[in-house]
Amino acid sequence: MTDLVLKDVSFSYPGGFLAVDHINMEIKAGENVAIVGQNGAGKTTTVKMMNGLLRPTEGQVLIGEMNTKDYTTAQISKVVGYVFQNPDDQIFHSSVESEVRFGPKMMKLSLEEENRRVETALKMTGMDCYKDENPYNLPLSTRKFVTIAAVIAMETDILIFDEPTAGQDIEGNKRLSDILKTLHEKGKTVITISHDMEFVAENFKKMIVMAKKKIVRSGTPEEIFWDFETLEKAMLKQPYVSRVCRALGFKGGSIRIEDAIEEIISR
Template sequence: MRFEGVRFRYGSGVEAVRGVSLGVETGERVAIVGQNGAGKSTLVRHLNGICQPSAGTVFVADVPTTGRPIAELAASVGYVFQNPDEQLFASTVAADVEFGPRNLGCSPELARSRALAALETVGLASEAASHPLHLSLSERKRVALAAVLAMHTPVVVLDEPTTGQDARGIAMVAGVVWSLANAGRTVIAITHDMDFAAENFDRVVVMADGQVLADGAPAAVFGDPEVLAQAAVEPPQLVRLAARLGWSGRPLTVEQFVDEFADRR
């Protein structure tokens, strides 16, 4: 996938994306970070046609998205909305999760099988017959995730996947990210959770004011205080702790922090 000089202006006149050029290779794990209003969600919504560029071109599988219907693009790019209530609509959890596979042409039996497997992955198999609105917000977010997982799209976009999740829920989402990556699928996450981004993604893109300020490995991006300050983004907690301790290194995971500490003893 790639964005070439993409701009997007809302009807109100606000230009949310301003000349972004960016490529994402198959199998990459990319976290896009930045403050509210940075243009993160608007940018990635171009991948499945929810937004169409005001200028520039977006390519999915080397084919421009312009003029292609959302239903066609959804077969390639699964998008998990930040607010699950924008995505869920059926009277049961199972029906919601089955909808995507059925829409892609799966038989009822295959759609049900995929739905149950996806619900098992997110720990909600026991809620298959429940009404989505009877579940908590964190559970509804997991249903929305299952609905996309059941579609088996080569690209999965997660919009603020850890919001409202407890530690176990965050660990589950992290496991899904790694499982998708191990299967060769591309994962893009929009997140304010810098710890989640640092620990689970091999590339971090920093956005502010509709533009890309930095793009690189987590250690390099989170080790650049000037860029982070410009984007009003706080580094991961272990990076902050290491800096307060006067360490030159910037550990991103607990394991890296422990190793750094052991080397200094």
């Protein structure tokens, strides 16, 4: 499996706008990591450097032994899969199945292996019942799962999701949680940008907090959601469970409903 390391990385867009300012980050193989922060913190620019869509202006992005500066985006995409925030930036086939099949087909796999990957990805995301549909006949929230299935079918070591919960209802978020759990069980590294702190609290063991183009802190959700200095710097709110527990006078650590229940019973 593959570790991901960013060493003193900065990125400036044409015109000189600095989007990421000398950050260092290490994500171990198999970790499930949420990157959080307000708009403009540098999150999307950072993850786009992880799969070669952008190249660092300074520093190095290392994927295992690969330095992204030395490889094409197509080569990197075989190791790092990326799900865009807007699925319409990614979909270009006229059926769900053909969209999901495109990546494995380009890898020139055997037909048997190609079929296995497509069927697995469609089933995991719940898109098997839509496989003959045109993706653009589906609601935006469902189209997101089409692009997720397409990336899963590539079977990359690392998968990046940019705001997958945006526009999802409770059922969609539950499906996303199940997908993350399955990928984690398969040993995949999953990196997710999210503004949904409840979703982060429920689904991740590690958080990386960004603000003003820098990394403010990394740690567990239990640590970060009760670190009010970090939350203030990044302009983030605690999950609602933590806010209730704080209002009740609890000292810290509770981020999930079961945590709050245990705390209440113990009192």
